[in-house]
Amino acid sequence: MPANSYPGEFEQMVLVAVLRLRQDAFALSIIRELDRVVGREVSRGALYRALDRLESKGLVKWEVEEGGPERGGKRRRRFRLTGAGLAIVRKCYEAQQRLWVGLEPELDRGTP
Amino acid sequence: MSGRVPEPPRFVDRLLRSVLPSGVRGESILGDAYDEWAVKVRAKGYLRALFWYGLHAVRLSFGYGLGRWFSRGSVHGLTTELKVAARALLRTPSAAVVSMTVIGLGIGLAMFMFAIIYGVFLRGLNVPDAHQILVLSRADATVPGSFDPQWSYADTVDLRRNQRTLNQVSTYRTTQVVVGLAENASRHTAALIAANLWEVLQVPPMAGREFSDDDAQIGVEPVVILAEWFARERFGEPRLALGEVIRIDGAETRVVGVMPPEFRFPENQDLWLPLIEEPVVGLRERGGAFSVLGRSLEDDTSAVRQDVAAVLARWQDEHPETYDGVSVGVETFIESQTGGELSQLFLAMVVAVTFVLVIATANVANLMMTRAATRTVQVATRAALGGGTFRAAFPFLAEALLISLGGAAIGLGVGWAAVDGFDRATSATLTGRPSYIQFEIGIESWLFSAGLAFVCTVLVGLTPVMQLRRLSPAVLMRDDSRGSSSLRVGRVMRSLVVVEVALSCALLVGSGLTARSILALSSYEYPFATEPLLAADIDLAAAKFDAEGERARIYGELSRLGAEHPSIAAGGLTTALPATFAPFSDIALENDGDLLRRDQRQVHTASVGTGFFAALGVEPIDGRLFRRSDEAGQRRVAIVNISLQQSAFDGESAVGRRIRLGSGAEATWVDVVGVVPDLAMAGFATPGTPDGDPSGAYLSLAQEEPEAATFLMSVAGETESATAALRAVLTGIDPDVAPLDVRSFDEVIRRNSWFYRAFGTVFVIFGVAALFIAATGLYGIVSFGVARRRQEIGVRVALGAQPSGVLRLVARQAGGQLALGLCAGLVLAWMVSRVIVNLMFNVDPRDPLVFVSVIGALGAVGVFASLEPAWRALRVDAVEALRAR
Incomplete structure (x- = not known):
């Protein structure tokens, strides 16, 4: 990813959700987290695709964990941010912070 | 709840496996689906989980499978695949065309069917929240056949007063009226409606006003509300009709409102008249012609059912003879109109x-x-x-997609042509099809055919893929x-x-x-020549003909017409033309013991005047035909057809025997004076069914004096001069009597056999x-x-x-x-x-x-x-x- 570009809104959300979930960042929990925290219903296909993209960009990686009998013994992937992923999240956060500075009066007033 | 959760269905798994990537990546996605499945089964039960899982698999296949395809940027993108598929199809154009035609025929006919079903059953009444309209329908176990009488006027008054669950209850009765005088006279379908019907239907007039309670009183100025087309045809502009006076059934009637174009409630009504609120006196009649409907604000109709059942139970206590065997149903309007x-x-x-x-x-x-x-x-x-x-194997899916798309296009053409043709074949003028039934290719049909094309693509494309896999x-x-x-x-x-x-x-x-x-x-052979026959309706329902002997006088003068005018070889009146379904009446034979109900059966009956059989060129097989002396005040006589003689009199001559026609207070004993051949009294009802039984009896019209009849004449010269002669004679009798709906016998057959x-x-x-x-x-x-x-x-x-x-x-x-x-x-x-x-x-x-x-x-x-x-x-x-x- 070029130094001065940012991931899209959805990818940002997925990255933050992975970060928030720490040791618990499985696909299903990411979906639930996004639903719970930002009220966004995410289709599973879209999430898997986003995770694939983030992985190919080197922002997330995953490790395999053995699945229980409920899953028919199927293994599952626990996602984690890579160093680059964490750096991007931080960069996005800081960019947002800077963008918001000085806008409190407008936001409080409620009209543009 | 714990315990083992059943495994998700295998075939869905197979579908998923075919689109998901191999290795841990795919395995973990499938595992996630299993996890979610287990949660759903516990929370919502197996069936709903199954539905969810199937849907989920399809969405995942599309969202993930196809998305992955696009985003991968591999050698063959989807467009390349489609191009390759198109080229493959073009290499064998005849096979491609045949495939598309075959799919097109399938989709087109399915679309046609969908449009029909949608038009009849799903489209519904064209009023706001049509599903809330409930009809209280009357069923009578003692009346065989499908022609149950509806409620009597007294019933409707009582129902409207005593039911408590419906929000507004109203009533109406359909009828036919004659509008205009002499040459300008035409017959129209009308409805007599209670003033509050508009509150139930919630469709206001486009111009003018609704009926008020004052319009429903005896002795006030008659008023009418017109359908939009009718107002436009008569007055050019709907608004111009307001305040005008038109002659309806001999009474000068003022137009107070015009309904919007799509409003023809309940069927194809051209105008609406207020139902005059009469005081209910005397005995309760058994059945009548009134429909009762109301608006329910609840989805659950059981309360309404209980409520009206309670009202009926009280009636049965008070008047057992009138309500024995009667039950009440609560249905939506469409259900009440279509059934069986x-x-x-x-x-x-x-x-x-x-x-x-x-x-x-x-x-x-x-x-x-x-x-x-x-x-x-x-x-x-x-x-x-x-x-x-x-x-x-994806090329096959791509080819299937192209074939289905081509098929869907052909299907749209086929479907459109079929629906259009069917719409014409069942046009309202031919069949009296109610206005709430419409056959057209609407947005629903488009969606339906798109869905079918999709299913075809999947089935057609996946069949070889599954095999090759x-x-x-x-x-x-x-x-x-x-x-x-x-x-x-x-x-x-x-x-x-x-x-x-x-x-x-x-x-x-x-x-x-x-x-x-x-x-x-x-190729049906009628036992008479159909070629020279012409039929015209005579409507004497208006109140002005109610005077004693008035109808008999007019019918009498008409009966003489057949013998007097050169362009009319013969002519006579009838209440049911041959080849149309003549109504049923109970019949019992004399010497049949005490006339138990089991001995009664139903036969077709029609009242005919002198000259009717002559117009058909029919001679009696036995006995005689009706004479002018078979009039009111004389011994009542009947003529039976050969089928009735065979079935009821075991083939022995019926002449001289007595039969009883009708039931209850209206039953009358009549002498059989003649036997005639079968004249298609069952119309085109399926032979072999009860309705299709050809047995029938004719009564003397002069003794029955019905409110309306049809003049059937055998034309000797030009059709026009015969019609003109009839018109002239009728105008001479009374300007309010006109020949209505003049038609050839072929047209009669066409209208009755369109089905x-x-x-x-x-x-x-x-x-x-x-x-x-x-x-x-x-x-x-x-x-x-x-x-x-x-x-x-x-x-x-x-x-x-x-x-x-x-x-x-x-x-x-x-x-x-x-x-x-x-x-x-x-x-x-x-x-x-x-x-x-x-x-x-x-x-x-x-x-x-x-x-x-x-x-x-x-x-x-x-x-x-x-x-x-x-x-x-x-x-x-x-x-x-x-x-x-």
Whole structure:
């Protein structure tokens, strides 16, 4: 990813959700987290695709964990941010912070 | 809840596995689906979880599978695949066109069927929140047949006053009125409606006002509300009609409102009159002509049911003789209007169209298999290059998509033409089709056909894919043109063709039977000459004719007309024309003991004047016809038809015997004075059913004085001069009496038999489509067989096989499926013929001619379909075939 570009809104959300979930960042929990925290219903296909993209960009990686009998013994992937992923999240956060500075009066007033 | 959760269904798993990536990536996604499945089963139960899982799999396949496809940027993107598929189809244009036509026929007919069902059952009444409108319908266990009387006026007053669950209850009665005078007179359908009907229907007039309670009082100025088309036709502009006075049934009536164009409640009403609120006195009548409806604000109708049942129970306590056997139903308006026979008919059509669509899809799936079988090398090469079998087989999905799209386009054309044709064949002027039934291709039909095209794509495209997926590239490579047994497409195809032949067989028998019934209708021999006959309605329902003897006087003068005017050879009045369904009446015979109900039966009855039989050129078989002296105040007389004499009098002469017609207080004893031939009193009701029983009796019109009758005349010269003569005589009698709806007898027949023609034609079209489709199916399989066994045939020819032997080889292929399909099809056909018995006129549902012709036709199609491939097989060059690989 070029130094001065940012991931899209959805990818940002997925990255933050992975970060928030720490040791618990499985696909299903990411979906639930996004639903719970930002009220966004995410289709599973879209999430898997986003995770694939983030992985190919080197922002997330995953490790395999053995699945229980409920899953028919199927293994599952626990996602984690890579160093680059964490750096991007931080960069996005800081960019947002800077963008918001000085806008409190407008936001409080409620009209543009 | 804990415990073991059942595993998700295997076939969905298979679908998922085919789109998901291999390795841990795919495994973990599938595992997630399992986890979610377990949660859903616990929370919502197995069935709902199953539904969710299926839907989820489809969404995941699309969202993930196709998305991955696009985003991967691989050598073949979707567009490339489509281009390749288009090129492949163009290489064999005839096969592509046939496939598209077959799918198009299937989709078009399904769309047609959908438009019909939607138009009749789902579209509903054109009022706000139509589902809230509930009709309180009356059923009477003591009245046989489907013509239950509705409520009496007193019933409606009581119901409106005493029910508590419906929000607003109103009532109406349909009727016919004569508008205008002399030459300008025309008859219109009207409804007498309670003032609060507008509050129930919630459709305000587009101009003017609704009825008020004052309009419903006795003695006030008569007012009317017109339909938009009627106001426009009479006054040019709906608004201009307001305040004008028009003559309705002899009374000057002021127009106070005009309804919007789409409002024709309840059926095709042209105008609405206020129902005059009369005080209810005297005995409760048993049944009447009033409908009761209301608006329910609850979805649950059980409270309404209980409420009206309680009202009825009280009536039954108070007047047991009037309400014995009566029950009340609570239905939506559409339910109350459509039921019984009609539903069965539509069920038959749905079955027919499902057949066609299944056949069409099976067939194109078949053709796709043929393509797959001859292109195994291509698939294998792609697979070997690392595409995965699914991706390797993707060209078939792409081709299926193109074929389905082409098919959907053809289907839209076919569907549109069919719906348009059916709409005309059942036009309101011909059939009196109510305005809430409309046949058109709307947005719903578009969505429906899009859905069908999608299903076709999936079924047609996945059939070969699923087959090819089982085999490894190495096997596929070897398989090409050698017909290796490892490619199992053959078995699937064989069963598909058997199903196909069976379904077309059943459908063809259905269309053969309905076609025969249309023929039977056209060649039906009436026992009288229909050519010179002309019918005109005379309506004397208006209050001004209520005076004692007034109707008898007018009918009497009309009866003389037949004898006096040169352009009219003979003429007479009747309440039911021949070839129309004459109403039923109870009949009992004298000396039948104490006339127990079991001895009573129903026969058709009509009141006819002197001159009626003469107009038809019918002579009595026994006894005499009616005379002028058979008038009111004289002994009441009847003439029976030969069927009634045979069934009720065991063939002995009925002349001189007495019969009782009608029931209850209206029953009368009459002397039988003559016997006439059967004059189609059952109309076109299916012979062999109770309605179709031809037995009937005629009463003397002069003794009955009905409110309306039809003048039937045998024209000696020009039709116009006969009509003019009739009109002149009627105007002389009374300007409010005019000949209405003058029509030839052919038109009478056309209006009464449209049902068989319209629905029969539909079945014939379905049958022909099925035959075309079956022919392509058989051709496909035989042709495939030859293509696959080219090498084998080459070897046989090289070893000295005779042409007859090769032909036998090819024929055996088609023959087996044909025979098996025909056997299954005949069983199916027998069942179908039971269902469509209502569509048949004068045809035996097991008509051997039809069954034999269908077997013959399918056999011929089988032979024809095998001819070209057989010819190709005969020309296989042994050397070339062996060298091919």
